[in-house]
Amino acid sequence: MEFKNIVPGMTFEKEFIVEEGDTASHFGNDKVPVFASPRLISWIEGTAIGTVAPFLPEGWETVGTTFDLAHLAATPVGMKVRVVTEVTEVKGKMLTYSVKAYDEVDKICEGTHGRAIIELGKFLSRVNKKGTK
DSSP, rough: OOTTTTTTTTTTEEEOOOOOGGGGTTTHHHTTBBBBBHHHHHHHHHHHHHHHHHSOOOTTTEEEEEEEEEESSBBBBTTTEEEEEEEEEEEEEEEEEEEEESSSSSEEEEEEEEEEEEEHHHHHHHHHHHHHH
């Protein structure tokens, strides 16, 4: 299947508020109560999904494949974070995104993220078979 409606230049952005559960302390770095990289990655994934989800046919989704990110600055609890994703390359079912994130003061992240377009039923069938081995 071709996805001609997914093209380089497509962008999407989302805003979030950093809460206690988004901090490094919550992820096991007990003495560092600032925005955590694992949560940043999850917000990047969600934003990247939102970039193309409206253009996928029923039964198709995307899954993350690669991350090359620099977490550039710390963000305190209570501050807004804006994540921006842009599709920069489409090779068949493989998508590459440029990623940037900003808090209310600094650029806090930049890099690239890869995603694959998958037919959900087939994908889950393969995963479920793997789980029974």
